[in-house]
Amino acid sequence: MGRYTGPVERLSRREGVDLELKGARRLAGKGALERRGALPPGQHGGGRRTKTSVYAQQLREKQRAKRYYGVRERQLRRLLTEASKRTAENTVTGERLLQLLELRLDNVVVRLGLASTRAQARQFVSHGHVLVNGVRNTIASRRLKPGDVVTIKDGSPIRPIATESTELIAVVPAWLEADHDGLSGRVLRLPERREIQVPITEHLIVELAGR
Numbered sequence: 693m694g695r696y697t698g699p700v701e702r703l704s705r706r707e708g709v710d711l712e713l714k715g716a717r718r719l720a721g722k723g724a725l726e727r728r729g730a731l732p733p734g735q736h737g738g739g740r741r742t743k744t745s746v747y748a749q750q751l752r753e754k755q756r757a758k759r760y761y762g763v764r765e766r767q768l769r770r771l772l773t774e775a776s777k778r779t780a781e782n783t784v785t786g787e788r789l790l791q792l793l794e795l796r797l798d799n800v801v802v803r804l805g806l807a808s809t810r811a812q813a814r815q816f817v818s819h820g821h822v823l824v825n826g827v828r829n830t831i832a833s834r835r836l837k838p839g840d841v842v843t844i845k846d847g848s849p850i851r852p853i854a855t856e857s858t859e860l861i862a863v864v865p866a867w868l869e870a871d872h873d874g875l876s877g878r879v880l881r882l883p884e885r886r887e888i889q890v891p892i893t894e895h896l897i898v899e900l901a902g903r
Contacts, residue, residue: 805861
């Protein structure tokens with residue numbers, strides 16, 4: 693199945709939380725959640741949500757994570773497998789999964805404030821506008837490590853857009869260091885769970901994978 697290309701705000705409404713799929717519109721308080729509330733999209737979206745089983749909640753949480761980070765089923769499965777095998781610094785599987793997702797290049801570009809959404813960040817990367825350690829990179833899923841430096845390429849036509857994005861971000865996570873004047877940033881260390889502010893309950897995804 694290909695990547696979803698339909699209206700993205702309906703995905704946030706379906707999940708009932710802000711998936712950060714809109715940039716300036718969302719930050720200006722004009723997103724669908726603010727205007728319509730956390731009601732499912734569609735003709736019958738105003739109806740009351742029914743009680744769901746634990747299994748359905750686990751499936752919903754996995755879908756929410758995929759939509760939030762913009763990854764596909766196979767990608768998430770691979771990350772889950774890796775997270776279950778590696779327990780770096782005594783982290784549990786769920787926390788390690790979130791770390792792996794946060795360290796994706798497209799996500800780091802967003803966290804640094806160089807793009808307003810992950811979809812925009814993926815486009816920047818795939819079109820060759822992003823350098824990693826001074827080298828052009830076109831793989832949005834590339835995993836970064838402490839010490840890696842991300843830069844918007846000099847002379848790139850997207851630099852004005854990236855500059856505008858830096859003006860929208862409120863706080864850069866402590867595990868990153870941003871240089872908005874130079875449109876660059878560095879990964880300082882692995883993120884801790886308390887620093888990963890996402891609307892995801894990761895242990896439900898791990899429990900689903902263990903069924």
